[in-house]
Amino acid sequence: MRGGIVVGLTWLVVCQLVGEVLVRLTDAPVPGPVVGMVVLLLALEVRRRRGHDTDRDPAVRAADGLLRHLQLLFVPAGVGVVAYLGAIRDDAVPIVVAIAGSWALGLVVVGWTTRLLERSEGRA
Incomplete structure (x- = not known):
């Protein structure tokens, strides 16, 4: 076994x-x-x-x-975040803007794609 x-x-x-x-x-x-x-x-x-x-x-x-045991595979990533906490703190504004901007852009693209697909199927 x-x-x-x-x-x-x-x-x-x-x-x-x-x-x-x-x-x-x-x-x-x-x-x-x-x-x-x-x-x-x-x-x-x-x-x-x-x-x-x-x-x-x-x-x-x-x-x-x-x-x-997938949760154990996140330990190295967590250690990396802690190790670079100073750099993350120094660049917090660009990081937050990038995360929020990419989230919003993704949301808009999914919305437009859904709308286009609904129109192509004649549901809207």
């Missing part, structure tokens, strides 16, 4: 490594771990189509184990 978890973690790390290598080789503007997740998705989809039970796949079981 433990061997399955190790195999699953190896799958996850190898997919992330493949993603990092692909990003470095292609100079893509996407983070390597995101490409690695796409690689993992494709690998799991290929395995599923070949008849493997993906619910019992070692990579899925390892990912489920990591997701149960």
Whole structure:
């Protein structure tokens, strides 16, 4: 049983490594771990189509184990915020303006898109 978890973690790390290598080789503007997740998705989809039970796949079981402890993965981000608290305090106004501005812009774009879709379907 433990061997399955190790195999699953190896799958996850190898997919992330493949993603990092692909990003470095292609100079893509996407983070390597995101490409690695796409690689993992494709690998799991290929395995599923070949008849493997993906619910019992070692990579899925390892990912489920990591997701149960997802809150621990936020600790490094929290430490980073505390470490750079002085810089954040010095630039608080631009940070708040950027966050509020991006939120408002996102809200407006979603509203316009919804309105356009409703018009195209003839509901408005």
